[in-house]
Amino acid sequence: MVAKIQVTGLRDFQRQLKAMDAGLPKQLRLALNEASKVVVDHAAARMPSRTGRAKASLKARSTQRTARVALGGNRAPYAPWLDFGGEGRRKGRPAARPFIKAGRYVYPALDVKRDQVTEIMSEALTQLARDAGFEVG
Template sequence: MIVEPIRIEGLAALNRSLKRLDAEAPKGLRLAHNEAANIVVDEARRRIPSVSGRARASVKARSTRTASRVSAGSKRAPYVPWLDYGGEGRVAGRPGKREFRKGGRYVYPAFHDKRDEFTRVLERSLSGAVAAAGLEMS
């Protein structure tokens, strides 16, 4: 159930143009992507089972100026990819095999379910970032 990514035409060119206007202006693009990514983060955290809370806490927005990104897993919770996708549990002291799911159990399904809201928030946030730089978006 891997969904097609959302592509925004001209985003890289917008980033370059904002950078020419003001060195600080492109940071608004990253913040806009993070705002949209946090919708997926919140939904994925709600779905992840919790024993210690480390797996839930490891789901974070890690966006750039040209891409919205959600990461799951950390040094404190290295088992999150296994928890989400399944496979062989090769770390000592962890449960063994878990059924593999190509589309995952938590992050991608959260994106799939919240895609429309994600798109609306991303569009609104990007428009706001462009307006803050003193430009109009068409």
């Protein structure tokens, strides 16, 4: 399951920003990270913790056109299992955990915070357009 918030025209907007000033697309990426961070914070607050590595593995990641939430990695390879469940019978993991396709933490956090993410993105894109000299109505 991939939950998306799509901004129509973002690719063209990013190209225009780059044509005006090479540093502006970086600001766009930072705005996407800020929106992702809202989801990360909400999910991390609800994730169980023994060592804190699974919570620490939740990261906001973005490119100039995409925002993502990363979970797991080398320090907490079990983190996706915590969120989605599954077989679990591997070294270092407890018994099976019921599989939930929509997850327990990340996707529900996006569902809860969708309006706030949309608002952050809207404000950031509007401000970025103003900074670039676009007329915003």
